[in-house]
Amino acid sequence: GNSVTQMEGPVTLSEEAFLTINCTYTATGYPSLFWYVQYPGEGLQLLLKATKADDKGSNKGFEATYRKETTSFHLEKGSVQVSDSAVYFCALSDRGNTPLVFGKGTRLSVIA
Amino acid sequence: DAGITQSPRHKVTETGTPVTLRCHQTENHRYMYWYRQDPGHGLRLIHYSYGVKDTDKGEVSDGYSVSRSKTEDFLLTLESATSSQTSVYFCAISVDRAQPEAFFGQGTRLTVV
Numbered sequence: 001g002n003s004v005t006q007m008e009g010p011v012t013l014s015e016e017a018f019l020t021i022n023c024t025y026t027a028t029g030y031p032s033l034f035w036y037v038q039y040p041g042e043g044l045q046l047l048l049k050a051t052k053a054d055d056k057g058s059n060k061g062f063e064a065t066y067r068k069e070t071t072s073f074h075l076e077k078g079s080v081q082v083s084d085s086a087v088y089f090c091a092l093s094d095r096g097n098t099p100l101v102f103g104k105g106t107r108l109s110v111i112a
Numbered sequence: 113d114a115g116i117t118q119s120p121r122h123k124v125t126e127t128g129t130p131v132t133l134r135c136h137q138t139e140n141h142r143y144m145y146w147y148r149q150d151p152g153h154g155l156r157l158i159h160y161s162y163g164v165k166d167t168d169k170g171e172v173s174d175g176y177s178v179s180r181s182k183t184e185d186f187l188l189t190l191e192s193a194t195s196s197q198t199s200v201y202f203c204a205i206s207v208d209r210a211q212p213e214a215f216f217g218q219g220t221r222l223t224v225v
Binding site for chain 1: 215
């Protein structure tokens with residue numbers, strides 16, 4: 001079946017550090033891939049997406065590239081801020097078959 | 113922000129009582145979902161709907177039922193609440209199969225004592 005595996009957290013970084021959160025997936029077809037962010041006490045918000053191999057999704061300084069050969073969609077940011085502290089979820093949709101399959105989430109804490 | 117309203121936002125109930133959570137959308141999206149979020153488990157799908165009166169089970173559907181009599185409303189019912197159903201429940205919506213990204217409500221924190 002379809003699944004998403006994320007690196008376990010929590011991840012703690014100093015402000016302005018480089019961020020990578022690893023995400024790999026298993027899917028039977030050619031999925032669309034997503035990153036969501038959840039701030040404390042809130043619902044999930046779509047951060048970025050990619051719908052085909054080699055696509056790069058980007059938003060708010062975050063980016064992720066759809067790598068079919070390694071079945072990966074790692075989230076990166078060049079310089080994190082305290083306001084980036086949140087839980088990040090990787091997700092996939094296989095051939096448009098809803099609903100989304102989520103990873104377990106990675107908690108990021110950024111300290112000043 | 114997508115127009116999704118969950119009610120109530122917080123609820124405490126006793127074991128064995130029925131509970132209904134409501135999700136209301138103003139986007140006219142076809143798909144609606146109920147997830148639960150628990151530490152160490154991430155988000156798990158309970159039930160979803162692909163149209164009025166059309167629903168299907170997710171991976172953790174036991175003990176839950178749903179109904180969708182109108183496009184805009186999706187109800188989740190716990191027939192007889194148990195402590196294992198203490199969780200944060202999220203409703204989500206999506207447009208269709210061509211646009212599968214989901215948009216989430218703010219969540220309902222349910223405590224079963």
